[in-house]
Amino acid sequence: MSQFKIETKCIQSGYTPKNGEPRVLPIYQSTTYKYDSSEHLGDLFDLKAPGHMYSRISNPTVACVEEKIADLEGGTGAVLCSSGQTANLLAILNITGAGQNIVSMSSIYGGTINLFAVSLKKIGIEVRFATPDMTDEQVHALFDDNTRLFFGETIANPALNVLDFDRYAAIAHAHGVPFFVDNTFATPILCRPFEHGADIVIHSTTKYMDGHAQVVGGVVVDGGKFDWTAGNKYPELTTPDESYHGVVYTKDFGVENAFFTKLRVQLIRDFGTPLAPLPAYLLNLGLETLALRMERHCENAMKVAEFLEANDMVTWVNYPMLPSNSEYPLAQKYLPKGACGVISFGVKGGRQAAVKFMDSLRLAAIVVHVADARTSVLHPASTTHRQLTDEQLVDAGISADLVRLSVGIENADDIIADLAQALEKARG
Numbered sequence: 001m002s003q004f005k006i007e008t009k010c011i012q013s014g015y016t017p018k019n020g021e022p023r024v025l026p027i028y029q030s031t032t033y034k035y036d037s038s039e040h041l042g043d044l045f046d047l048k049a050p051g052h053m054y055s056r057i058s059n060p061t062v063a064c065v066e067e068k069i070a071d072l073e074g075g076t077g078a079v080l081c082s083s084g085q086t087a088n089l090l091a092i093l094n095i096t097g098a099g100q101n102i103v104s105m106s107s108i109y110g111g112t113i114n115l116f117a118v119s120l121k122k123i124g125i126e127v128r129f130a131t132p133d134m135t136d137e138q139v140h141a142l143f144d145d146n147t148r149l150f151f152g153e154t155i156a157n158p159a160l161n162v163l164d165f166d167r168y169a170a171i172a173h174a175h176g177v178p179f180f181v182d183n184t185f186a187t188p189i190l191c192r193p194f195e196h197g198a199d200i201v202i203h204s205t206t207k208y209m210d211g212h213a214q215v216v217g218g219v220v221v222d223g224g225k226f227d228w229t230a231g232n233k234y235p236e237l238t239t240p241d242e243s244y245h246g247v248v249y250t251k252d253f254g255v256e257n258a259f260f261t262k263l264r265v266q267l268i269r270d271f272g273t274p275l276a277p278l279p280a281y282l283l284n285l286g287l288e289t290l291a292l293r294m295e296r297h298c299e300n301a302m303k304v305a306e307f308l309e310a311n312d313m314v315t316w317v318n319y320p321m322l323p324s325n326s327e328y329p330l331a332q333k334y335l336p337k338g339a340c341g342v343i344s345f346g347v348k349g350g351r352q353a354a355v356k357f358m359d360s361l362r363l364a365a366i367v368v369h370v371a372d373a374r375t376s377v378l379h380p381a382s383t384t385h386r387q388l389t390d391e392q393l394v395d396a397g398i399s400a401d402l403v404r405l406s407v408g409i410e411n412a413d414d415i416i417a418d419l420a421q422a423l424e425k426a427r428g
C-alpha cells in the first residue's frame with residue numbers, strides 16, 4: 001500500500017480481501033488455530049514458518065490493524081499491545097534490563113513519568129531526564145556505556161512542547177542508541193517520526209487513533225533502519241534466543257524486522273499483553289477516519305486558541321500553532337498540517353477560577369481522557385499528574401492553573417460559545 005497517500009492508507013491498508021471474501025475486516029474471535037500436521041505446528045514454535053499459534057501472540061484481525069499502522073508510519077512492522085503504557089514498557093524492556101539506563105525528555109505524559117521514575121526503577125532500570133532547556137553538552141552528559149535508548153514525545157502531553165527531532169536524533173545516534181518517539185498526540189497524519197530520525201515509534205492508540213474513547217490500546221512500530229548489530233551493543237537481538245531453539249533475530253528475520261519480531265514473540269509471549277481481536281476491530285474503524293478527524297481537530301483547535309488568546313479571562317494560552325508560542329518554529333518545521341486538538345491555558349483567578357470555569361461548561365465535559373471526538377477538559381495538577389512533586393510538575397511544564405482542553409470535532413462555533421459562557425461565569 002506504500003504507493004498511496006496517507007488518507008487512502010487509513011481506509012485501505014492492512015486488509016485486502018480476495019475474491020468473495022468479506023469486504024470489511026472480519027473479527028477473528030478465536031484464541032486457537034488448526035493445523036494439518038504436528039510438524040507444521042513444530043515449525044511455528046521454532047519460528048521457521050509464518051502463521052498464527054495462539055492469540056496471546058498474534059491473531060489475524062489484530063495482524064491486519066498492525067500492518068495498517070506500520071504502513072501509516074512508514075515502518076517495517078508493528079505490534080499492538082493492551083495499552084499505551086504496555087507499548088512503552090515493552091518497547092523499553094525489549095532492549096533494556098536491570099543495571100542499564102535510558103535517557104528521556106522530562107516533558108512527557110504523567111503516566112509515562114510514573115512508569116519511568118517508579119516502576120522501572122524498582123526493576124533496576126534507571127531513567128535520566130533531559131529538560132528542554134538543557135544545552136547539548138548537558139544532554140550528552142546524561143549518556144554512558146549502559147545507556148540503551150533516548151525517549152521523547154512528538155507533542156508532549158500536556159505541556160505541548162514540540163520535540164526537536166533533528167537535535168535529539170543527532171544526540172542519540174552520536175551515542176549509538178536508538179531514538180524512541182511516542183507519537184500519540186501527533187498521529188502519523190500530522191507527523192511521521194521515521195522521516196525525522198526516529199527509530200522506534202510508540203502510540204497510545206487509546207487517543208486519536210481510536211478517536212472515539214472506546215478502546216484502550218497501544219502499539220510499537222519499528223522503523224527498520226537502526227543497525228542493531230553495530231558495536232555488539234544489543235546482544236538480545238544479535239545472539240541466540242534459547243527460548244526459540246537459538247533463533248537470532250537480526251539474522252533470521254533481518255535487521256529491519258528484528259526489534260518488532262522479538263517484542264512480539266518473546267515479550268508479548270512472556271508477559272501476555274496482546275490487544276484482543278474486538279478492540280483491534282474497533283481501533284481499525286477509528287483509523288479509517290483518522291485523516292479526516294485530525295484535519296477537523298486542528299482546524300477547530302486553531303479557532304479556539306485564537307478565541308482564548310483574545311479573551312480577557314484567559315491569562316495565557318499554549319498552542320504550538322500560535323505565532324506567539326515558543327514552540328511555533330518547531331511546529332512549523334515538524335507539524336505543517338497542525339498540532340492536534342489539545343490546548344492548555346490559564347484562567348484568570350488561578351486554581352479556584354479554573355475549577356469554576358470547568359464546572360460551568362455545558363458542552364465540554366470533565367473527563368480524564370483527551371484526544372477523542374468530544375470536546376473535554378481536565379485539570380492535570382489535581383488529577384493525571386497529582387503524583388508528581390512540585391519540581392517534577394515544573395519539569396513536565398505544568399502549572400497549578402493549567403486547564404487542558406481537548407478540542408473535539410463538533411462545530412467550532414458551539415465549542416467557542418460554551419467556553420465563552422463558562423469563562424464569563426468564572427469572572428470573580
Ligand SMILES: *Cc1c(COP(=O)(O)O)cnc(C)c1O
Pocket residue numbers: 083084085086109111112153157182184185203204205206207216217218
Ligand atoms: C495516554 C498516553 C499514554 C498511555 O496510554 P494508555 O493507552 O492510556 O495506556 C502514553 N503516552 C501518551 C503520550 C499518552 O497520551
